[in-house]
Amino acid sequence: MELYQGPLEVKEIFARWLDEEAASNYGAYIPFVGTIRAEDGIEALSFDIYEPILRSWFENWQERAKARGAIVKMAHSIGDVPVHTSSYVSAVFSPKRRVALELIEEFVEDFKANAPIWKYDIKEGKRIYAADRSTPMDGAGLLA
Amino acid sequence: MELYQGPLEVKEIFARWLDEEAASNYGAYIPFVGTIRAEDGIEALSFDIYEPILRSWFENWQERAKARGAIVKMAHSIGDVPVHTSSYVSAVFSPKRRVALELIEEFVEDFKANAPIWKYDIKEGKRIYAADRSTPMDGAGLLA
Amino acid sequence: MITVEFLGPIGKSPIEIEAKTLSDVAVKLKEDPQMAVWLDKCAVALNDTMVKDLGTVLKEGDRISILPPVCGG
Amino acid sequence: MITVEFLGPIGKSPIEIEAKTLSDVAVKLKEDPQMAVWLDKCAVALNDTMVKDLGTVLKEGDRISILPPVCGG
Numbered sequence: 001m002e003l004y005q006g007p008l009e010v011k012e013i014f015a016r017w018l019d020e021e022a023a024s025n026y027g028a029y030i031p032f033v034g035t036i037r038a039e040d041g042i043e044a045l046s047f048d049i050y051e052p053i054l055r056s057w058f059e060n061w062q063e064r065a066k067a068r069g070a071i072v073k074m075a076h077s078i079g080d081v082p083v084h085t086s087s088y089v090s091a092v093f094s095p096k097r098r099v100a101l102e103l104i105e106e107f108v109e110d111f112k113a114n115a116p117i118w119k120y121d122i123k124e125g126k127r128i129y130a131a132d133r134s135t136p137m138d139g140a141g142l143l144a
Numbered sequence: 145m146e147l148y149q150g151p152l153e154v155k156e157i158f159a160r161w162l163d164e165e166a167a168s169n170y171g172a173y174i175p176f177v178g179t180i181r182a183e184d185g186i187e188a189l190s191f192d193i194y195e196p197i198l199r200s201w202f203e204n205w206q207e208r209a210k211a212r213g214a215i216v217k218m219a220h221s222i223g224d225v226p227v228h229t230s231s232y233v234s235a236v237f238s239p240k241r242r243v244a245l246e247l248i249e250e251f252v253e254d255f256k257a258n259a260p261i262w263k264y265d266i267k268e269g270k271r272i273y274a275a276d277r278s279t280p281m282d283g284a285g286l287l288a
Numbered sequence: 289m290i291t292v293e294f295l296g297p298i299g300k301s302p303i304e305i306e307a308k309t310l311s312d313v314a315v316k317l318k319e320d321p322q323m324a325v326w327l328d329k330c331a332v333a334l335n336d337t338m339v340k341d342l343g344t345v346l347k348e349g350d351r352i353s354i355l356p357p358v359c360g361g
Numbered sequence: 362m363i364t365v366e367f368l369g370p371i372g373k374s375p376i377e378i379e380a381k382t383l384s385d386v387a388v389k390l391k392e393d394p395q396m397a398v399w400l401d402k403c404a405v406a407l408n409d410t411m412v413k414d415l416g417t418v419l420k421e422g423d424r425i426s427i428l429p430p431v432c433g434g
Contacts, residue, residue: 011155018177025183030176031175033172033174034241036171048369087434097361104245104248108434109245115431116428117433133432134431137428138404139404140428143383143390143400143415144400144401194295197353200337252361259358263360273296273297278359282340283332284355285330286310286330287313287330
């Protein structure tokens with residue numbers, strides 16, 4: 001798992017992950033690249049991450065992938081990421097395509113729902129929590 | 145659609161496609177990279193392609209993707225591709241992740257089932273049709 | 289005359305035959321023992337468009353392609 | 362004493378409270394009007410492990426994290 005201040009170097013990450021697994025005999029490599037869209041007049045998005053829980057979430061996913069003969073990788077930005085640059089790359093490697101196609105979907109969807117990352121719009125220099133696009137994590141409301 | 149003799153330059157293709165759509169305001173980019181696995185003592189796989197029907201298949205997919213606000217790209221090898229190198233890269237770009245995740249799966253699965261490409265194992269220099277891993281296309285058996 | 293070509297691993301040279309419909313093509317190809325093992329697994333294109341109707345009418349110069357099971361990727 | 366920290370956009374400094382179970386933490390946090398709007402949407406971690414049982418027993422030095430709705434990617 002890789003965390004970076006600001007936008008991701010997507011090409012470098014894609015190429016390095018490819019090289020890391022060049023001799024691992026995986027038949028399918030599916031990266032997912034998330035890029036900041038220009039919309040609603042935003043200049044950038046900005047991210048807070050709670051790293052200890054993100055690490056355990058990711059370690060749990062490594063186990064889930066391993067049980068299916070696959071591996072997962074991910075990189076995410078901390079702080080400001082301007083429009084048309086990328087804040088998120090995740091990937092699955094697996095021997096066969098079916099597992100890779102299933103896992104990338106599950107991995108990305110669970111990431112959106114349960115990775116402890118908070119998103120803010122940057123508009124006119126102000127940092128505004130993206131409340132309407134955020135999802136309560138599994139188990140939310142316990143103390144209510 | 146890009147066809148190449150021999151293995152694909154995967155990093156170049158990934159990076160070029162990223163650059164091509166850098167200003168298109170897509171939020172999700174999902175490539176699928178297919179790499180030749182070392183198994184059953186093969187030295188390489190080899191591919192025949194019937195290009196006119198592959199082109200119409202791909203043009204039909206561009207329309208299907210466009211109807212959902214997305215685009216698809218693909219590259220494939222012709223001829224011999226040694227183990228641990230790549231013969232196939234396809235990709236979806238779309239504004240949002242759900243459409244991208246759904247399309248990459250449909251696109252890759254339909255490719256496996258209906259792209260007019262024939263695969264051969266290369267073993268001890270011989271080219272052997274991969275009959276057991278091949279799928280009759282939609283409408284097969286019409287003349288039987 | 290129409291042309292019938294055999295793609296990928298079939299390994300048979302194109303042939304020229306007389307045929308008014310795809311049914312006529314089927315009759316001709318079944319006479320060839322080399323083709324009998326392929327026909328139930330093969331799809332068919334007419335002038336590079338996939339076809340699924342045996343009644344499809346053919347005209348002089350048409351080109352039929354026989355497509356065996358595929359495995360790209 | 363246990364520590365309660367508020368992650369992401371909640372924008373509240375950590376507090377120290379006395380609590381024997383998570384239920385006690387819930388009671389304390391509901392007293393704070395600033396927190397009332399957050400609690401029904403927030404998940405909870407104990408020493409960086411997600412917890413889902415209000416009866417969870419706490420010990421001296423434990424650290425509770427309050428996690429508001431997320432949106433990575």
